[in-house]
Amino acid sequence: MSTLSLSFLVILLYVSTAYSARLLPLESEATTWSSRGGSLRTQLDEVSCRTGNPIDDCWRCDPDWETNRKMLADCGVGFGRNAIGGRDGELYVVTDSGNDDPANPIPGTLRHAVIQYVPLWIVFDHDMVINLKEELIMNSYKTIDGRGFNIQIANGACITIQNVSNIIIHGVYIHGCVPTGNAIVRDRPDHYGMRGMSDGDGISIFGGTDIWIDHCTLADCYDGLIDAVYGSKSITISNNYMLNHNEAMLMGHSDDFLADKNMQVTIAFNYFGEGLVQRMPRCRHGYFHIVNNVYTDWEMYAIGGSANPTINSQGNVFIARDDNSTKEVTKRESLLGYEEWKDWNWRSDGDLMLNGAYFRASGEEAPASYSKASSMVARPASLLTYITASAGVLNCKIGYAC
Secondary structure: HHHHHHHHHHHHHHHHHHHHHHOOOOOOOHHHHHHHOOHHHHHHOOOOOOOOHHHHHHHOOOOOOOHHHHHHHHHHHHOOOOOOOOOOOEEEEEOOOOOOOOOOOOOOOOHHHHHHOOOOOEOOOOOOOEEEEEOOOOOEEEEOOOOOOOOOEOOOEEEEEEOOOEEEEOOOOOEEOOOOEEEEEEOOOOEEEOOOOOOOEEEEEEEEEEEEEEEEEEOOOOOOEEEOOOOOOOEEEEEEEOOEEEEEEEOOOOOOHHHHHEEEEEEEOOOEEHHHEEOEEEEEOEEEEEOOEEEEEOOOOOOOEEEEEEEEOOOOOOOOOOOOHHOOOOEEEEOOOHHHOOOOOEEEEEEEEEEEOOOOOOOOOOOOHHHHHHOOOOOOHHHHHHHOOOOOOOOOOOOOOO
């Protein structure tokens, strides 16, 4: 096993047991922020499993979550809230973490499960590290549910969601993803074909609709952690922990690809942690609701874009690093500079800026201008120490509230 893989496994153990110790600045303002929200905390203590996170509070208090797994499909929020995954299908139990045959998947493997035509709720029967030889190409109406075990897709090809709908990915570690391709890959029970080279994304959404990615931990991929391009829409990316990566999320194929004007993405309750550089996300065209996330220590910028995207940033916490050259949260790319982007609708509403962080707003301030980039009610930024405290893969034990 490589030194990098060993290092990542150490991180996985760390974050599953000690989220509260994640890297935060020592400045007094950050300490003040982390101690706020006492009145809500008192209310939440009456039901100890609740945090104020509307997704988690919908299902995590149920000690029978393992029996009632499909309840999760009714807990979505944001633009991807209609994603039902495999809710209306049978459970498919993955029993084999090896034997990845891209052209002729073996029953019991994850690849065999995701290509089926029928809706399936895919679960696992033991801890697994799945090394994919080629892209895992998903069919519609599938849920990958890693709860109850340590499920990693690692050090190989990763997940492709291409021209399909109703996908839920929950509770999976995704790391070490690399480009693969120029190979035969089966994408349906009755179809296979030659695939070109992939980008090496953790999760690549290509023309996907009704997609929900929740409580995953993503790091160290060749290209993006999560990219959504080519007319993808109705997406929620929530409760994830992202770390140790350069270009985290790309939303929109290119400045010239106008079909992405219909893209709507909710990015909520995520923790953007140590070792991230940029693109959290980087947006083109479309409408983006960036709500109740925690951003720490970005090395270049946090939120960027080109081609006039609408960005509605609400109730986030931005904690800048000590480097004075990286205090700005935002970055715009345009040929004409300020004269072009001054009319782009980018706003910061209720965000908490710490250690000198600042958000450069532009365009309209009126809420009506952000109606297409509004998908849920933002919680106060001061409460995010509780609301985002379980971002990333959960340590769910069967028979106990998760």
